[in-house]
Amino acid sequence: MGNKKKWLFYNGYVIIQIEGVYPERVASLLEASGVPLWDLRRLDSRTLICTMPARDFRKLHRLDRRRRCRVRILKKMGGPFRLRRLWRRRVLLLGMACTLLLTWWASQRIWFVDIQGCRRMDEAVLRQSLLEQGLSPGRDARALVLSDVGDYVAAQYDELAFLELHVDGVFLRVRAREAMAEGERLDLTVPCDLVSTRDGVVTKITAYGGRAQVRAGDRVKKGQLLIAGRVTARDGSMTYSTHAYGEVLAAVLYKAQVEAPRTAVEWAETGATAPYAALYGGSWKWLERGCPFEDAELATDEDAITLTPWPLSVCYGTWREKVKTERTLTPAERKEAALFEAERMALLQVPRGAKIIMIDRHTVEKGGKLYGVCTVTTEENIGYTKEIS
Template sequence: MQVIKTWNYLRGYVIIRVEGLTLERFLNLAITSDIYLWDIKRVDYTVLEIKVTIEGFKALKEVVKRVGCRVELIDKKGVPFILYRLKHRKMLGFGIVIFLGLFIFLSSLIWSIEIIGNEEIKTGDIIKVLEKENIKSGIIKYNIDKDYMKHLLLDEFNNISFLSIETKGTKLIIEVKEQDLPPEKIDTDTPCNIVATKKGVIVKTIARCGNSVVHKGDVVKKGQTLITGVISDEYSEEYILVHAEGEVLAKTVYSYRLDEPIVKLIEEETGKVYERWELKIGKKGIQFFKGDIPFENYNETVREVKLFQNGIHLPFKILVHEYRELETKEIKQNIDFLKKSTHIKAVEKVNKQLSAKVQIESKDVKYYIEDGILSTYVVIEAIEDIGEKQIININ
């Protein structure tokens, strides 16, 4: 159906109004004369609106004479009529050509570079590497060598395991997947101590190589030596250096405090909305109707107006800034429900601090109310290996 409409538009057609008492005979004669009519609408008992091709309109003269109806030309549609108008309006035609040329040129440029998937690698560092090779906003997208870009970024960043580069309209999209680098291991021939990674109370020490310098019940702090790799002779000043091996189990404490007001302020939308339109080209934008926002308290959202729905990307964006008025209300929260919710949130926060090998010994939760604030304290005691190898600096 869409193909037929497009074909009719390319050929050109007219919209006519036919008035008379013999409309059925008019239609029958037109059909028998092989005149193509479509979108036939009955406006009144004696009036029809019809679309017909340019050739068909000329052929209708004989039909009109035979049935005695009156035909009125309402509108002209299609490419032939546009070209005819442009022929007599050269400046308008020239302007359209310039606009189309400018549109095609702007569509061939990259207006933004989007980096996705990176966590450890900073987006700014990737952009700097690309800019050194003149790959930045404003470059012609057909001049981009994607294979060269991949080699460039893979050589620069060792922890990239996967790289995808594609262009969507005027946007260059670089998808990065980083590889998890294992912690740096100390060679077994390298002398080292085992030191505490955090504060704790010693529960058990197992020294497979080296000497334990702490005992059960000792309170140790972060960085303190637990198993030494320096083996000395008590009767002389001589010593040997070894690669310390072992485990040091300690009781550690994790805590978290969460404060929540009993009387809570919430914001609700009143239903009043104020809009501003913006034309954005690259990083620059032009706002229309720049009046003062008529709300003291509001929530702003920005949405893009899509001119095409089939994935066509334009070198500019039309944005609508919506300002929704908010009003503040006070609500008193149920204490029992508040305790349950803060308890869950606080425990979740503490659990994020725990590693998979931590053995939880006890959990304690306490609540305090002061100045209208409910404070929730969660304390978890755990047993874990707090040892970490540290190279012995011989110098």
């Protein structure tokens, strides 16, 4: 019966006063007609107070007429009566509804990005990459395919083997699993050689284990043995295998050749403009006037209007229409464009951690065509451990 009383709280109940010659008879009749009663007590010889469900009050109304008793409601309690009182306070209800809606809306989004497992990988770089893929605070987590984003970002960096992303409430948990660095694959108990990963000229060699096979100034090819793990004693009495390790620095060249372009695509303003406005709530853009042009550049005013005390601000600006035009380049411009592109292509080949010593840029003409050539010279560790089979 205790649970029933709790349930009745949600349905509503009333505390009534039965006044008459024989109020217990009304209580008995109610009990007989299936109406539960609680806390029956006498106030005096003619008055009985009890609690009953609100929805059964009409039954009582019919009974007390027959029994010549007067019934009065002393107190209305429970959920429906509270809601009725609350219903008059529309603004409060609206506020509650808005709060619930806002809470639900905010709970569907990512607000914090938690990255773990970065040792060699720069966490700030990874965070920026995720941001570029749309995993920014405030984004709807359900609209993104996290596995695809993880695969895409992991493929961009050599340091990463894979990224594990999952949404935990309003947190985006990112677990980075880093790839093993070169040379890290073998432990020191495994006999191995140190071989070259690239063509280059050795500038410095330090062998901590094994025997050096090259000297500073030697030109080496990719795959060439640098420090041998199989060592023969000086007197030639015995041969043993060890784990060759050490530091082999070499000057390595990275070369790129790019044909000079004849034309360049440029953006020119047509003079047509359109007003721009956007409403921000904090750093989140709520409303924005779209661009009426196919291609346009946005110039925003520096001073945004902030609507204090709310965290709202309005930003104004202008859309300037732009069109693509193709222009024939002058010889000097062609040369500069070819050199710029060649340098970019050469620098893209340089591995992370390599020290750039020199960049050489020049142009060559072959078969009536102009080429930009760039050679980047770096100094880097070219040793790579290879297990002795």
